[in-house]
Amino acid sequence: MAQAPQSSSVVRIGLLGCGNVGAALVQLVERQADVIEARTGVRLQISRVAVRNISRDREVQLPEGVLTRDAHAVVNDPTVDVIVEVMGGIEPARELIAAAIAHGKPVITANKELLANVGHELWAQSDAAGVDLLFEAAVAGGIPLIRALRESLRGEPVTRVMGIVNGTTNFILTKMTDEGADYSAALSEAQRLGFAERDPTADVEGFDAGAKAAIIASIAFGARVVAGDVYHEGISSVTAADIAIARRLGYVVKLLAIAEKINDTDSIAVRVHPAMVPMNHPLASVRDSYNAVFVEGDAVGQLMFYGRGAGGFPTASAVLGDVIDAAVNLRKQTFGTIGSFERIPVMPIDETSSQYLIGLDVEDKPGVLHAITGVFANHGVSIRAAEQEGMGDDARLVFITHRARESDVQACVSEFRKSPAVRRASGLIRVIGE
Secondary structure: OOOOOOOOEEEEEEEEOOOHHHHHHHHHHHHHHHHHHHHHOEEEEEEEEEOOOOOOOOOOOOOOOOEEOOHHHHHHOOOOOEEEEOOOOOOOHHHHHHHHHHOOOOEEEOOHHHHHHHHHHHHHHHHHHOOOEEOHHHOOOOOOHHHHHHHHOOOOOEEEEEEEOOHHHHHHHHHHHHHOOOHHHHHHHHHHOOOOOOOOHHHHOOHHHHHHHHHHHHHHHOEOOOHHHOEEOOOOOOOHHHHHHHHHOOEEEEEEEEEEEOOOOOOEEEEEEEEEEEOOOHHHHOOOOEEEEEEEEOOOEEEEEEEEOOOHHHHHHHHHHHHHHHHHHHHHOOOOOOOOOEOOOEOOHHHOEEEEEEEEEEEOOOOHHHHHHHHHHHOOOOEEEEEEEEEOOEEEEEEEEOOEEHHHHHHHHHHHHHOOOEEEEEEEEEEOOO
16 A cells, blocks of 8 residues: 555544444544545544433444533534434534534534525535535435536536435335325335435425425525425325336336426526426436436536435445545635526426426216317317226326416316316326426
8 A cells, every 4th residue: 555645644534423424434434544645644533522422332443532412512622523413304514514614614414404494505605715625425425416517517617416315115105006005005115125224204295305406406506595495295196007108108207306497487486396307318227216416507518426315334435535635625725616606586386398298097988078178278288188088987087288388287176176077186296397
């Protein structure tokens, strides 16, 4: 192994949280310390670790005196050079990160909830203080997406970022697609295998992906986007029948996070919802708990980033990359600015447009189809394709629209649900990637 440079210096890490990601980071630092030192001249060392419960069994053994319940003591310790926050939640994480920045200490965080709500405040503080606030692991786990958007694509006029950024929902939808399982059975399997939490609400209702979409939009477009700006719709209402219809028509259903510029406006749209993706689109082949993000730009064309979007070691790998950057910058007395954010309008979901799949169970009698198509016509929604399947005394009608305004399509669905001839209006799924 190459000898470390004579000018090597020790950078001491204060770790806030030692769960799956924190414990994995400790192991990676131990394994990689010599290589990192040889390549960078910086020797990383975990010096203080704040946890809620010191007596709990852990995957890593830490020297006596390293563990503490006092997170503020770690931040305020003058021997700690860099702070890594992997405890989650907004408070006390926000307060601790702000305090670290005030002390001139670089911070690395994997906290998507925090950044999606108060990230702009913390980024402004870190820029003013001249220290790093890095967050690669906050979006898509070990996939190096944020660094690409912040650095490699900084001069690129990005037009859209679209992707699968939640492994739980992708696992569930894969099961429903491959095995014809209904939603509840696929969710139970995900929970049994550890891909879904006991309370899966944040994942399956789109809150987790919505937070990530807010961060992506902020970095991709230099916009002040927070979680509350993001429209989110989960997968709990997606049925096996919806997925079967989509598959028969040549599509796969995925939960997508989408941030895009709206043509001929100064607005962006940021949303999370199930979408029908054509089978020949790269995102259609992303299976199980994997994540993938598709970036489109005027100059670069199309790029896709793929990999593990969660898990202790993939996420810790992204954290470690940020730690190395922060440590090297600290040694050189420099930092990577995040830049300024504009107040770009975020277009409400009602004003966006897309193609749509709409499924209707109706009475199978003369005049019903004419009445249904009349509703579409009255709201200015044009039909691209339609099919009918008999079900005894009823029929299932499936329509795919041409591109239409969201509010107009929702008005059609609302009218269908009030119609005595419509037994059930379901399967309103947006079509992406045409």
